[in-house]
Amino acid sequence: MNLKEMLNVADRIVFEKTGQHLDDLQAAVLRGTIQREKYKEIAKDFDCSESRIREIGSELWQILSEELGEDVNKTNFRSAMERLEVSIYSNVAQEESVQINSVNICGEARHPPNIPNSNPPNQETSNPQQTKTLHQDLSEMPEVGDFYSRTPELQTLTTWILQQHCRLITLTGISGIGKTSLAVQLVQQIKDEFEYAVWYTLDEFPTLEKFKSNLIQLFSHSEKQDSSPTNQKPLPLIKYLQNHRCLIVLDDVHHLFCSGEFAGKYKPESQEYRTLFKQIEKLSHQSCCMLIGWEQPREVTQVKSQNTSIRTLQLQGLDIAAGREILRDYGLEESDNSEALIHRYQGNPLWLKSVANLIQDLGGGVTELLPNDTILLPEDLKDVLQQQFDRLSELEKQIISLLAKESQPIDRAKLLENDIIPASDLPNALQSLSRRCLIEQQANFYTISPVLRQYAIARAV
Known part of the structure; x- marks a missing residue:
């Protein structure tokens, strides 16, 4: 059984014994036990005392021990549930199939013996004839x-x-x-x-x-x-x-x-x-x-x-076909350089719309206004990038500035060469920039997109 299946079967056992589904803390104790967490860790996660968690655990182990006919405790709960699974399979070996918590084995679904077909914790029984108000x-x-x-x-x-x-x-x-x-x-x-x-x-x-x-x-x-x-x-x-x-x-x-x-x-x-x-x-x-x-x-x-x-x-950029749909709306679909333009702006819908709008307003073409991999930064695009760059820490801004000066990806050693960035802080800063989707990583090398490079250079100037 996986974690969810164990919780649902345990809930059925507790429901059969007490008439009540697992509450939040009971489910948390069982989940933490399955994930090998200590009572202290479970208590910390849910802002209650360790003694309260131990009390809840003791009540659960007593119920499960009585219902399963063996001593169940925090140490052997997982193995007890696995033994239950084996016993269920053995009891229905002559039947075509068995189902534990909606997991089908060998075909048609049936419920395990001696475990009532109740719902998972806190879920209502669905009635196909009942229409719920939305x-x-x-x-x-x-x-x-x-x-x-x-x-x-x-x-x-x-x-x-x-x-x-x-x-x-x-x-x-x-x-x-x-x-x-x-x-x-x-x-x-x-x-x-x-x-x-x-x-x-x-x-x-x-x-x-x-x-x-x-x-x-x-x-x-x-x-x-x-x-x-x-x-x-x-x-x-x-x-x-x-x-x-x-x-x-x-x-x-x-x-x-x-x-x-x-x-x-x-x-x-x-x-x-x-x-x-x-x-x-x-x-x-x-x-x-x-x-x-x-x-x-x-x-x-x-x-x-x-x-x-x-x-x-x-989320990544749009593919070429979707990028061309955007350019088509601005009358640029016939451009022989449209695919390169989409790559240059990484299929970003907003970036593409911004530069396409500028090209349309100027009455030129892609090849004319963007020769030799030129990057245009319309003012509305600068405003959007500024909002995101303003959120960066000073260390992240320094890394972006260094990456902007390099046309090729560079490794961490290169970033540390000028002694501007502390070696102990670099991993956390790179991780943060990656989570912001502002840098690209290729193996142990890092770079930024052409648009971000152009913007970072413009900011520095």
């Missing part, structure tokens, strides 16, 4: 506008959300690459798969309390409409995400982080968002939160394993 607050979501083919990216995100049920997804990329446009297209396609779909833009940085209040108000209001009015107090936000299938999109999340620091460092006033994102990642629920921005939380960008409920998609 609630959507997409007033802050931009209009789709021109959308250029992103079929592979759309398929990837759809799979992560609807099939793999990822809880926290980050969509990142350099300014103008099309993150928001892709997310809008995605939401339009999948929003009706959720009871709730909301989009919030963090450009004015709402406090966490205001953000949570807005969401809870939406949940509470809709629940009153869908059922008889009650005097119950609103639940914590995470409870709504557990009780309902929700899609939450937060755009421009880089506004949560400090300027002048390495990527992803929270502002003092936005630290509580870190706790929220951690809850969304770790606690059992049936919802999905997507974060869009130039930077992502540090704890998210560190995740590489595909066995977690977190995914990160770093």
